[in-house]
Amino acid sequence: MVTQLESAREGKITPQLEACAKAENIDPELLREKVASGRVVVEAAPKHEGLKPLAIGEGTRIKVNANIGTSPDRVDVKVELEKLRTALEAGADTVMDLSIGGDLDAIRKTLIENCPVPVGTVPVYQAAREATDKGKSVAELSPEALFEVIEKHGEDGVSFVTVHCGVTIASVERLQKQKRVLGIVSRGGALLCRWMKHNNAENPLYEQYDRLCEIAHRYDLTLSLGDGLRPGCIADATDRGQVEELIILGELTKRAQDAGVQVMIEGPGHVPLDQIEANVRLQKSLTGGAPFYVLGPLVTDIAPGYDHITGAIGGALAAWAGADFLCYVTPSEHLSLPGIEDVRRGVIASKIAAHAADIAKGFPGASERDLQMSTARANLDWEKQKECALSPRPFENYRESSPPQDSDVCTMCGDFCAIKVSREDEKQGNRQ
Amino acid sequence: MVTQLESAREGKITPQLEACAKAENIDPELLREKVASGRVVVEAAPKHEGLKPLAIGEGTRIKVNANIGTSPDRVDVKVELEKLRTALEAGADTVMDLSIGGDLDAIRKTLIENCPVPVGTVPVYQAAREATDKGKSVAELSPEALFEVIEKHGEDGVSFVTVHCGVTIASVERLQKQKRVLGIVSRGGALLCRWMKHNNAENPLYEQYDRLCEIAHRYDLTLSLGDGLRPGCIADATDRGQVEELIILGELTKRAQDAGVQVMIEGPGHVPLDQIEANVRLQKSLTGGAPFYVLGPLVTDIAPGYDHITGAIGGALAAWAGADFLCYVTPSEHLSLPGIEDVRRGVIASKIAAHAADIAKGFPGASERDLQMSTARANLDWEKQKECALSPRPFENYRESSPPQDSDVCTMCGDFCAIKVSREDEKQGNRQ
Numbered sequence: 001m002v003t004q005l006e007s008a009r010e011g012k013i014t015p016q017l018e019a020c021a022k023a024e025n026i027d028p029e030l031l032r033e034k035v036a037s038g039r040v041v042v043e044a045a046p047k048h049e050g051l052k053p054l055a056i057g058e059g060t061r062i063k064v065n066a067n068i069g070t071s072p073d074r075v076d077v078k079v080e081l082e083k084l085r086t087a088l089e090a091g092a093d094t095v096m097d098l099s100i101g102g103d104l105d106a107i108r109k110t111l112i113e114n115c116p117v118p119v120g121t122v123p124v125y126q127a128a129r130e131a132t133d134k135g136k137s138v139a140e141l142s143p144e145a146l147f148e149v150i151e152k153h154g155e156d157g158v159s160f161v162t163v164h165c166g167v168t169i170a171s172v173e174r175l176q177k178q179k180r181v182l183g184i185v186s187r188g189g190a191l192l193c194r195w196m197k198h199n200n201a202e203n204p205l206y207e208q209y210d211r212l213c214e215i216a217h218r219y220d221l222t223l224s225l226g227d228g229l230r231p232g233c234i235a236d237a238t239d240r241g242q243v244e245e246l247i248i249l250g251e252l253t254k255r256a257q258d259a260g261v262q263v264m265i266e267g268p269g270h271v272p273l274d275q276i277e278a279n280v281r282l283q284k285s286l287t288g289g290a291p292f293y294v295l296g297p298l299v300t301d302i303a304p305g306y307d308h309i310t311g312a313i314g315g316a317l318a319a320w321a322g323a324d325f326l327c328y329v330t331p332s333e334h335l336s337l338p339g340i341e342d343v344r345r346g347v348i349a350s351k352i353a354a355h356a357a358d359i360a361k362g363f364p365g366a367s368e369r370d371l372q373m374s375t376a377r378a379n380l381d382w383e384k385q386k387e388c389a390l391s392p393r394p395f396e397n398y399r400e401s402s403p404p405q406d407s408d409v410c411t412m413c414g415d416f417c418a419i420k421v422s423r424e425d426e427k428q429g430n431r432q
Numbered sequence: 433m434v435t436q437l438e439s440a441r442e443g444k445i446t447p448q449l450e451a452c453a454k455a456e457n458i459d460p461e462l463l464r465e466k467v468a469s470g471r472v473v474v475e476a477a478p479k480h481e482g483l484k485p486l487a488i489g490e491g492t493r494i495k496v497n498a499n500i501g502t503s504p505d506r507v508d509v510k511v512e513l514e515k516l517r518t519a520l521e522a523g524a525d526t527v528m529d530l531s532i533g534g535d536l537d538a539i540r541k542t543l544i545e546n547c548p549v550p551v552g553t554v555p556v557y558q559a560a561r562e563a564t565d566k567g568k569s570v571a572e573l574s575p576e577a578l579f580e581v582i583e584k585h586g587e588d589g590v591s592f593v594t595v596h597c598g599v600t601i602a603s604v605e606r607l608q609k610q611k612r613v614l615g616i617v618s619r620g621g622a623l624l625c626r627w628m629k630h631n632n633a634e635n636p637l638y639e640q641y642d643r644l645c646e647i648a649h650r651y652d653l654t655l656s657l658g659d660g661l662r663p664g665c666i667a668d669a670t671d672r673g674q675v676e677e678l679i680i681l682g683e684l685t686k687r688a689q690d691a692g693v694q695v696m697i698e699g700p701g702h703v704p705l706d707q708i709e710a711n712v713r714l715q716k717s718l719t720g721g722a723p724f725y726v727l728g729p730l731v732t733d734i735a736p737g738y739d740h741i742t743g744a745i746g747g748a749l750a751a752w753a754g755a756d757f758l759c760y761v762t763p764s765e766h767l768s769l770p771g772i773e774d775v776r777r778g779v780i781a782s783k784i785a786a787h788a789a790d791i792a793k794g795f796p797g798a799s800e801r802d803l804q805m806s807t808a809r810a811n812l813d814w815e816k817q818k819e820c821a822l823s824p825r826p827f828e829n830y831r832e833s834s835p836p837q838d839s840d841v842c843t844m845c846g847d848f849c850a851i852k853v854s855r856e857d858e859k860q861g862n863r864q
Contacts (some may be wrong), residue, residue: 129501303784305825306823309780374733
């Protein structure tokens with residue numbers, strides 16, 4: 001196996017990189033340089049049939065991920081397939097299968113089979129679930145089993161795996177010394193921490209990092225270095241535990257890249273508005289500009305039910321500051337497993353954040369669709385507006401289900417529609 | 433009548449100002465200075481019975497306004513009262529009655545009667561509607577009739593009126609010289625522009641500004657100097673027409689304040705992320721730091737149906753940069769008159785933006801509720817979380833309607849709940 005990173009270093013423009021360059025409207029040679037330097041990853045899992053390759057990182061369009069998957073309380077593959085369909089329709093660039101309930105192998109294979117975009121996973125979930133299914137505690141999970149699961153995910157065509165390699169004895173100690181309001185809020189982080197404490201041993205994903213890189217290399221599996229110690233509330237943001245973990249992830253980024261393995265870095269979490277830019281700059285600086293994959297960030301803790309909005313605020317600002325990849329947050333975050341409608345709303349909120357950042361950064365062509373929309377508005381052309389919109393559904397739900405008397409305008413302003421008034425005056429002026 | 437501005441200049445701490453200082457947890461003398469300098473307005477319309485006074489501006493909590501009101505297509509006072517109730521329940525700090533359909537006097541009086549927070553209006557709507565109701569064109573509206581409506585609104589207890597005084601022959605010419613994708617998108621701006629063109633005359637709100645100030649003074653009615661030339665799309669943002677109008681509003685701010693009248697400045701509109709801070713700083717600089725009341729701003733044009741989210745992104749950034757007052761945007765913006773559920777979602781989105789900015793600015797006590805929420809999360813105390821939340825409804829809709837098997841956790845993570853895992857490990861650690 002020659003990974004995309006290795007090919008790029010050798011000066012080769014692979015067909016997958018070429019396809020990404022075309023999709024991004026970027027010069028392939030420029031993209032190759034960015035991949036070679038580790039600032040962009042090309043998701044092109046060879047085992048994923050029908051996968052459309054995707055570039056993530058500096059200078060590319062901001063991407064959006066949708067987390068789907070079962071939980072112990074909710075296992076229904078049909079629902080998960082519908083979530084997948086919904087996420088894709090709403091514009092998700094990648095999907096993560098975070099299933100922790102049901103037949104995990106079957107669910108993952110089914111989702112990948114039906115998914116044209118890169119799929120990510122968190123293998124420690126499956127390893128932990130298989131241990132508990134056998135009546136064992138998570139602490140009894142064998143590192144062997146964990147690495148076997150990672151290998152299996154690569155074999156199945158997973159594109160990127162979240163691995164919480166920075167949850168180490170040192171970083172957890174630092175976290176505990178500082179004390180936190182909300183401790184560890186990452187599922188993977190908490191599970192690994194339990195394992196480490198009970199076994200009084202180092203995190204196997206850290207201790208056997210070379211082995212992890214070997215597996216990743218075999219499948220050109222991107223290591224998405226997880227932030228197991230991310231802050232779970234505003235009060236814990238950007239604390240010493242979080243930053244210690246990020247420093248370790250920076251070291252691990254270099255090691256993986258030296259081994260020819262592509263890397264992304266996962267980021268917070270709950271972060272107040274005024275700390276978002278600093279978090280992004282810190283990540284870029286400590287990891288040599290590796291792609292930054294942020295969860296939200298959520299700019300307040302008090303809005304359960306509306307965290308797709310708190311996440312869109314933080315995500316827009318993070319992406320504008322340099323984050324590359326936004327993990328969506330749904331309205332059900334902090335309350336329940338997301339349903340199908342939550343998936344739709346979560347993806348759209350994150351797409352808005354991503355697009356707003358692309359406009360602000362002057363990404364080539366980003367504001368073209370906005371211009372088309374605005375021109376359609378100026379022409380009172382409602383069909384064209386519907387075409388230009390991020391989603392046509394609201395036109396059906398709002399306008400078409402309860403139409404205005406005058407089909408030129410809408411029920412908000414009626415005959416006082418500013419655009420109609422201005423248009424009429426302009427026409428009259430031209431006639432005079 | 434001695435206005436709040438005049439009292440403050442005389443060194444007096446009025447009971448209304450005192451109440452505001454208490455609500456904001458600010459030193460009354462400091463607040464008085466800010467009011468005296470025009471950097472804060474105190475909304476305390478003497479004719480509005482039962483009104484709770486409200487301070488808006490520098491150093492106070494960010495406020496949120498909800499626009500309600502009828503349209504020619506939708507006239508139902510009961511629905512408007514329900515929108516009012518919903519807006520207040522969701523946390524709106526002020527409400528604007530933008531009715532343009534039905535018996536406008538009766539609707540306004542009913543809303544004010546039932547409203548404990550300041551009410552704003554746009555009198556030119558009523559003046560224009562009364563002209564068209566008589567079969568006249570808006571161009572035939574008499575300036576006398578417009579000033580009579582403004583007086584009537586003051587008499588009824590309106591707290592602030594939007595007056596598009598900066599839509600002048602000069603600023604409109606400048607706008608037209610530059611050309612725009614979307615021209616004028618403000619209803620009031622478009623109506624006044626029509627009047628000016630057809631009568632070949634200056635805007636009466638500009639020409640007779642002293643008379644406007646006299647009326648405003650009589651009722652301590654805050655002039656909310658409207659941005660009739662605000663950009664209606666990303667492509668038109670921060671153009672010469674918009675900035676010309678803002679310069680004029682700066683001059684008018686000074687004139688009103690010299691006449692003892694309180695002033696706010698209304699702002700855009702559609703603005704890309706990277707221009708928001710500049711817009712706020714420009715407004716503060718050109719108007720001597722008058723309170724800035726922004727509509728959104730919307731950071732992309734392509735998200736009809738989700739513009740409460742695009743508005744929350746822009747609003748959070750604007751408020752963090754120094755804007756004081758966020759006019760909500762609802763999901764129905766650009767599509768139809770908002771319904772009751774749109775009002776709720778619009779207010780909550782703007783409250784999130786306002787609160788995120790208060791946290792980022794370090795407003796005293798702003799993050800206290802976030803800390804309570806996070807502590808409740810750490811304790812897996814779901815009742816307390818519901819109490820701390822911006823809205824308790826999502827707890828009912830998500831969690832209580834479809835509860836998890838284990839009542840400690842939620843259906844997302846189940847037994848893999850990071851917080852539960854960490855808590856158990858900690859307890860076990862303590863026992864060892």
